[in-house]
Amino acid sequence: MAQKTPLHQSHLQASAKMVDFAGWDMPIHYGSQLNEHKIVRSDAGMFDVSHMTVVDVAGSDAKSYLRYLLANDVDKLSIVGKALYSCMLNESGGIVDDLIVYWLSGDDYRVVINSATRDKDLDWLNQQASRFDALELTERDDVAMIAVQGPNAREKTLALFDPEQHSVILDLQRFAAVEVGDYFVARTGYTGEDGFELLMPNNMAALCWQTLLDAGVEPCGLGARDTLRLEAGMSLYGTDMDETTSPLISGLKWTLAMQDDHEFVGKQALVDEQSSGVKQRLVGLLLTDKGVLRNHLRVITDQGDGEITSGSYSPTLSRSIALARIPAGVSGEVEVEVRNKYLKAEIVKIPFVRQGKSCVTSGSMSNE
Amino acid sequence: MSNVPSELKFLSSHEWVLIDGDVATIGVSDHAQELLGDLVFVELPELESALSAGDSAGVIESVKAASDTYAPVSGEVIEINSELEDSPERINDDPYGDGWMYKIKMEDPGEADDLLDADAYTESIAEDE
Numbered sequence: 001m002a003q004k005t006p007l008h009q010s011h012l013q014a015s016a017k018m019v020d021f022a023g024w025d026m027p028i029h030y031g032s033q034l035n036e037h038k039i040v041r042s043d044a045g046m047f048d049v050s051h052m053t054v055v056d057v058a059g060s061d062a063k064s065y066l067r068y069l070l071a072n073d074v075d076k077l078s079i080v081g082k083a084l085y086s087c088m089l090n091e092s093g094g095i096v097d098d099l100i101v102y103w104l105s106g107d108d109y110r111v112v113i114n115s116a117t118r119d120k121d122l123d124w125l126n127q128q129a130s131r132f133d134a135l136e137l138t139e140r141d142d143v144a145m146i147a148v149q150g151p152n153a154r155e156k157t158l159a160l161f162d163p164e165q166h167s168v169i170l171d172l173q174r175f176a177a178v179e180v181g182d183y184f185v186a187r188t189g190y191t192g193e194d195g196f197e198l199l200m201p202n203n204m205a206a207l208c209w210q211t212l213l214d215a216g217v218e219p220c221g222l223g224a225r226d227t228l229r230l231e232a233g234m235s236l237y238g239t240d241m242d243e244t245t246s247p248l249i250s251g252l253k254w255t256l257a258m259q260d261d262h263e264f265v266g267k268q269a270l271v272d273e274q275s276s277g278v279k280q281r282l283v284g285l286l287l288t289d290k291g292v293l294r295n296h297l298r299v300i301t302d303q304g305d306g307e308i309t310s311g312s313y314s315p316t317l318s319r320s321i322a323l324a325r326i327p328a329g330v331s332g333e334v335e336v337e338v339r340n341k342y343l344k345a346e347i348v349k350i351p352f353v354r355q356g357k358s359c360v361t362s363g364s365m366s367n368e
Numbered sequence: 369m370s371n372v373p374s375e376l377k378f379l380s381s382h383e384w385v386l387i388d389g390d391v392a393t394i395g396v397s398d399h400a401q402e403l404l405g406d407l408v409f410v411e412l413p414e415l416e417s418a419l420s421a422g423d424s425a426g427v428i429e430s431v432k433a434a435s436d437t438y439a440p441v442s443g444e445v446i447e448i449n450s451e452l453e454d455s456p457e458r459i460n461d462d463p464y465g466d467g468w469m470y471k472i473k474m475e476d477p478g479e480a481d482d483l484l485d486a487d488a489y490t491e492s493i494a495e496d497e
Contacts, residue, residue: 029405032405032406032460033405033406033431033432034406034408034431034457223405223431223432227431290409290411291409291411291429292408292409292429292434294434312431312432313408313409313429313431315431320408320409339427339434
């Protein structure tokens with residue numbers, strides 16, 4: 001039996017097309033994935049992301065534990081409520097999962113990890129915890145999560161709150177969170193747009209969803225979520241990275257805190273990889289020819305083959321875009337094998353799109 | 369339930385065919401566009417190319433998947449709907465009208481008898497719905 005989020009009934013009422021996602025019955029779209037994508041880029045959309053796994057970390061060893069567990073450094077969290085994106089690595093430097101950690105207060109932290117990797121992540125969290133004494137890990141399956149995203153998302157989210165709470169919500173910094181009433185409000189997301197990710201008790205989720213609907217926030221499915229995050233150049237676990245790829249070849253070097261006083265699982269493997277020369281890199285591709293890039297297609301370069309890790313169609317650019325892992329020294333143009341044809345694609349800087357605007361400044365787009 | 373017009377013939381691979389004398393107009397069914405979702409790219413057969421029934425006759429791609437299309441009958445491609453190049457969403461909006469894909473001048477109009485009628489096609493997709 002597929003698992004259902006507290007919003008399952010709300011999705012059915014909104015005529016969602018439901019699909020299996022990592023054992024959860026989730027909405028892929030509510031009619032048109034393209035329209036949902038465009039609404040998030042131009043107005044405000046919401047996603048049920050209650051399938052994500054939330055774990056609270058507490059105890060006087062919590063900070064030491066998280067510094068050891070994560071390749072980014074929670075010591076950077078200098079203000080209560082601040083969030084940090086990080087990978088957790090295995091001993092070989094491969095990525096067990098990517099996550100966001102929030103500093104709640106004192107010794108209390110909150111970690112949000114992927115749903116598809118829940119079981120192995122919880123095993124890993126517990127395994128690494130055995131080195132520490134004063135530590136308590138609590139999975140929060142009593143909370144639901146709704147992401148409200150888009151240029152009008154923050155304003156429309158105010159409908160959930162009393163007027164005297166509005167200033168706290170609007171003053172919240174990017175990549176920070178605050179508890180307001182029963183809500184945990186984080187100014188984070190996975191779309192390249194401004195907005196919030198809201199955590200709330202399961203029994204409040206349906207009312208929250210309905211209030212946001214009434215405020216003009218459109219329901220959006222996992223399909224749009226994927227094209228939005230791809231345009232934003234955000235990696236997807238299991239697709240762009242996994243246990244066999246290090247952050248160094250996954251476009252995530254910026255998330256590594258390699259300084260001397262930060263020992264963490266997998267650090268030595270990363271040091272070794274760097275000293276022997278990093279062989280690949282993750283890049284953005286913009287298809288110059290007509291067609292659509294797809295996951296796992298072969299990328300042909302003058303320095304050997306690479307592979308598309310996430311390929312799709314960019315509704316904002318009206319072009320196909322992709323993330324691809326290719327030999328480290330390649331730049332300029334490459335070819336992609338699509339059904340026995342060789343299509344031209346250009347290596348471009350990611351993100352492709354940020355806050356509704358194209359970031360692609362390549363020659364091939366200059367005529368548009 | 370998707371729309372299956374009774375005057376059309378079908379392939380189980382979801383192409384529809386409108387027979388008018390020896391000219392067959394071809395598109396993909398409402399059910400197919402529903403399955404694929406928003407279409408973003410359509411590759412049509414070349415004008416004046418010769419196709420045999422069952423030949424691959426192009427590709428339609430949605431945001432999530434690519435799907436080959438097949439020639440339902442044999443003959444020469446005499447017209448293609450080049451509007452689809454810039455507006456593939458016509459297939460989503462109007463699969464049996466503006467979303468038509470190409471026309472074939474049939475070598476043997478008798479081939480149309482081998483196609484599924486609307487009832488048979490409806491039955492073939494019933495399992496998906």
